[in-house]
Amino acid sequence: MANPYLSDPGIRMDIVEHLPYLESQAAQSQLVIEFGVEYGNGSTLALMNGLRQVQGDKLMISVDVDDRMTLERKPVESYWKFILGNSSCVRVYNEALVFVNEVWPGGKKADIIFIDSYHVLYQVKDEINLWISLSDNDTIWLFHDIWDNISDQELEFSLGIRAFALSNGYKYEVVSPLCNGLSKMSK
Numbered sequence: 001m002a003n004p005y006l007s008d009p010g011i012r013m014d015i016v017e018h019l020p021y022l023e024s025q026a027a028q029s030q031l032v033i034e035f036g037v038e039y040g041n042g043s044t045l046a047l048m049n050g051l052r053q054v055q056g057d058k059l060m061i062s063v064d065v066d067d068r069m070t071l072e073r074k075p076v077e078s079y080w081k082f083i084l085g086n087s088s089c090v091r092v093y094n095e096a097l098v099f100v101n102e103v104w105p106g107g108k109k110a111d112i113i114f115i116d117s118y119h120v121l122y123q124v125k126d127e128i129n130l131w132i133s134l135s136d137n138d139t140i141w142l143f144h145d146i147w148d149n150i151s152d153q154e155l156e157f158s159l160g161i162r163a164f165a166l167s168n169g170y171k172y173e174v175v176s177p178l179c180n181g182l183s184k185m186s187k
């Protein structure tokens with residue numbers, strides 16, 4: 001099937017091959033959490049496009065240490081929340097929890113946690129260990145930039161995620177090696 005994102009001249013090319021997949025996953029979700037937004041012309045756009053197709057309560061929380069989104073890429077929907085800060089920081093997690101509890105006072109676990117922030121093992125492990133309380137057995141964790149396109153090798157941080165996943169009872173699979181690779185961790 002043709003990838004509709006390829007016809008957007010402002011799209012982020014190093015993730016473009018994954019955008020239809022991200023959209024389709026978000027279209028089956030209610031709570032989506034994203035680390036690493038940058039200009040908003042990649043994962044944020046696709047995940048929001050998916051969530052726009054969902055009826056009822058929904059929420060997407062995007063986290064980045066910088067706010068570099070251009071105005072035209074910034075989602076206008078009230079169910080999109082941006083948190084400026086480090087995704088491994090407890091303050092950021094607590095802010096996210098407030099947003100989640102506003103929509104679901106009884107609590108809700110994330111359907112998707114998409115990680116595309118600082119690609120080193122200690123950061124990603126800190127993110128997983130912090131946000132795992134907002135996950136359950138149905139949560140899918142997605143990781144972008146796992147791949148070194150020159151050597152076709154998984155990077156040190158993704159080998160670390162794979163090891164973490166397998167030793168903690170998760171399944172781990174490479175969704176696609178294109179565009180620096182996308183992997184998935186799930187129960």
Ligand SMILES: C[S@@+](CC[C@H](N)C(=O)[O-])C[C@H]1O[C@@H](n2cnc3c(N)ncnc32)[C@H](O)[C@@H]1O
Pocket residue numbers: 012015035036037038039040041042043044063064065066085086087088116117118123
């Ligand atoms: C590769 S870009 C994200 C691209 C985006 N996902 C897309 O599809 O266009 C990485 C982003 O992660 C952000 N970042 C780096 N370290 C971070 C951290 N510790 N916490 C949150 N965001 C971080 C950077 O500011 C940058 O915007």
